[in-house]
Amino acid sequence: MKKQTAIFMLTLLLISLVSISFVQGKFGSDKQGTDIAPKGIINKTPKLVTGNVSEWRLKTTQRIINKIESAEQFMQGLSEEQTNIFLHLSRAQQKGILSIDNENALQAMKKFSLKLINRSMMFKKRIITANKLKQAEQNYVKAGQNYLKALNSYKDAKTNFTEAKERLRECKDVDSEECNELREKAQNHSTEMIINSANMIIEHLNKIKEKVESSEEMNETRSEEIILGINNSISELENAITQAETAETKNEIKEAAKTVSKIWIKIRNRERLHAASVVNAREWGIIKRSEHLEKRIDQTIAKMEEQGINVTEINEKINEFSAKVSESKTKYELAQNLTDGAYLEENKENLKEMVDEAKQLINESHEALKEANRILVEIVKDIKSAGGEIAPEEETEEKEYEVVEEED
């Protein structure tokens, strides 16, 4: 009897253990399978799911795919590698591809590839030491102050020159002491105007130079090219200043004025191009950080969903955010192509047109980024009020990839 009781007890114990593990197993599979299964990315990419593609990527993509009828067919047409690439695209990019017909969408996917990126270089094109950054910042401030000083001196000199010139009208063919004094004043003030105008241009160029020196978002080659060009222009202007300082006659002064004017006309659009390049490089950095933030928010809402938090509205806002970042990126790329082309342009008129167009695109890119940022602030607010937290920057060993698009 005792034996029977013991066996009975053991059987019951085993049954209870089996039931526990069954329930656990069921729960575990639910957790992994939430909204992934319907259109089958998980079936399509078994290696990816268990491999290096984070689950939140699958969830994000699945949300987009669920809303698009033809998506299933498209996904089935992708190789495993292409599916992996697709999962790394931003929401807006995924939507963009799914909005075209399957054949063209599959063709478009062939242009993309995954590139392993260095985490420390995610938002930079080069590394600049902290000391150099600090120095460049100080030099920029100093150049700004010097520019204002030259501007004020130029304005004063211009006012004084205009006044002397007005009074000189009455001195036509008059050789009085007063008239000679006025002539000397006009000459001195005109020299001051020339020197200060050249100094204004020099300090303006210095400001651009310092921004280039401290731009980690600009590549070394472009940076060196700009700095070399600026240094050459500064040398020419310094020579023009010497010419003005040593000019003794009215004609020599007028000649020095023309020299500065010619230099300015020659470099003006080139200088506008450099300034536009610095601004566009900064836009690039912000776009990159925004794209990265989109991924972190996707991770956040995947986690919130696991906790049973309704993320439908936040999800819609992330779509809007992604679309605005994508719009900004498109404009940035167009502007970048234009500025790259402008550096090779020799014709002044063409250069001016290209710079004008590039600046317009940079402004549009910036406006889209501002709008994206406004939506982002709302998203963060919504996440917090729903009890979520933005996923922190992961310090994992996991490799970071970015999708690169092969140019036509």
Next chain:
Amino acid sequence: MMENKIIVMLILTILTVFFIAGCAKTKIEPTTPTQPTTPAQPTPEDTGDETVNGLSGDISDIEVMGDDLDTQDLDNLSQDLNDLDW
């Protein structure tokens, strides 16, 4: 004989309790992983805000820099210099 039956009944009751408790415990489990994250909440919250604030700040900075590198003051320079005569 009666004693044995009572023992068996008692054991059965205990095992049934374990069985039910086992199931119940598993159902609560999904909420368990959220518990360790609770004390660490301030860090992600700060990081999130900093990132967003940092982006907002940089977007404003670009506008300031764009204006600062604008050449409005220099627009009429050439004309002034070319007209320099008295």
